[in-house]
Amino acid sequence: xxxxxxxxxxxxxxxxxxxxxxxxxxxxxxxxxxxxxxxxxxxxxxxxxxxxxxxxxxxxxxxxxxxxxxxxxxxxxxxxxxxxxxxxxxxxxxxxxxxxxxxxxxxxxxxxxxxxxxxxxxxxxxxxxxxxxxxxxxxxxxxxxxxxxxxxxxxxxxxxxxxxxxxxxxxxxxxxxx
Amino acid sequence: xxxxxxxxxxxxxxxxxxxxxxxxxxxxxxxxxxxxxxxxxxxxxxxxxxxxxxxxxxxxxxxxxxxxxxxxxxxxxxxxxxxxxxxxxxxxxxxxxxxxxxxxxxxxxxxxxxxxxxxxxxxxxxxxxxxxxxxxxxxxxxxxxxxxxxxxxxxxxxx
Numbered sequence: 001x002x003x004x005x006x007x008x009x010x011x012x013x014x015x016x017x018x019x020x021x022x023x024x025x026x027x028x029x030x031x032x033x034x035x036x037x038x039x040x041x042x043x044x045x046x047x048x049x050x051x052x053x054x055x056x057x058x059x060x061x062x063x064x065x066x067x068x069x070x071x072x073x074x075x076x077x078x079x080x081x082x083x084x085x086x087x088x089x090x091x092x093x094x095x096x097x098x099x100x101x102x103x104x105x106x107x108x109x110x111x112x113x114x115x116x117x118x119x120x121x122x123x124x125x126x127x128x129x130x131x132x133x134x135x136x137x138x139x140x141x142x143x144x145x146x147x148x149x150x151x152x153x154x155x156x157x158x159x160x161x162x163x164x165x166x167x168x169x170x171x172x173x174x175x176x177x178x
Numbered sequence: 179x180x181x182x183x184x185x186x187x188x189x190x191x192x193x194x195x196x197x198x199x200x201x202x203x204x205x206x207x208x209x210x211x212x213x214x215x216x217x218x219x220x221x222x223x224x225x226x227x228x229x230x231x232x233x234x235x236x237x238x239x240x241x242x243x244x245x246x247x248x249x250x251x252x253x254x255x256x257x258x259x260x261x262x263x264x265x266x267x268x269x270x271x272x273x274x275x276x277x278x279x280x281x282x283x284x285x286x287x288x289x290x291x292x293x294x295x296x297x298x299x300x301x302x303x304x305x306x307x308x309x310x311x312x313x314x315x316x317x318x319x320x321x322x323x324x325x326x327x328x329x330x331x332x333x334x335x336x337x
Contacts, residue, residue: 041331044331045328049219049223051217052218052222053220056224065245067245068242069245073236078227081227163216164209164212167209171202
């Protein structure tokens with residue numbers, strides 16, 4: 001077991017988590033035998049849709065997949081599905097935290113997941129506002145420029161970490177002292 | 179072959195017990211199983227969304243299917259490589275779990291569907307199958323694979 005006293009750093013959030021955990025909706029969610037498993041299931045299914053459509057777009061960005069389709073087309077067609085899936089996974093993720101806030105607030109793997117998600121969002125915005133401006137130059141058939149490939153790599157690495165962290169969260173208690 | 183004794187033997191193998199006794203092998207294998215699931219879902223959806231007409235409608239379906247194929251096959255291999263160790267270490271529990279049986283039945287059906295009907299429709303000359311039929315094939319594919327994932331998740335809850 002690795003000795004990380006994470007709880008000390010999250011004292012203010014701990015108060016908030018305590019408050020949420022005592023709200024009737026949180027208690028109901030936590031104690032529901034059937035709702036909680038289905039929230040988990042919906043979270044996984046929407047993750048598949050989100051990660052799937054993001055990862056395939058990233059492969060195109062790296063120049064290793066779907067090269068017969070111009071990047072802008074891959075991006076434009078997948079975008080609505082990515083947004084719908086992001087909405088469902090955010091809503092179900094929020095419900096999971098709402099039902100068991102105390103499980104997450106001092107969980108180091110939960111915070112690593114949040115960090116990876118924040119970095120992935122910054123990466124996506126940076127790509128959208130900087131690199132994507134030149135998309136006409138490399139849209140069809142050619143290897144995307146290094147900036148685009150970097151964005152693709154960062155996206156894959158960060159989202160893979162989000163998925164890994166999501167699954168490994170429950171084990172934080174056995175691996176680290178919180 | 180599918181009796182309890184077989185499952186018990188598998189669970190008793192040294193490898194299976196090693197996976198079970200380690201505090202990190204099983205969690206990591208499980209986590210990478212999910213990563214592979216992300217790639218698999220992506221490769222399946224690329225073709226299904228196209229068949230539904232919401233994908234790259236100005237791209238021939240066969241082109242998209244051909245581009246998706248290596249990623250489909252690679253992620254299926256990764257799924258098996260990370261799935262089998264989980265099964266081995268929990269073989270006796272999986273024997274009892276109705277969700278494991280459902281998952282395997284849906285998986286078999288989904289694989290057959292993907293590599294026969296969906297493959298035929300995706301690779302056939304454009305327009306040979308009507309739009310309605312292509313949509314139906316895609317919806318069945320999404321339904322089958324979603325059922326595999328749902329039952330997979332439920333194994334962990336109610337076994």
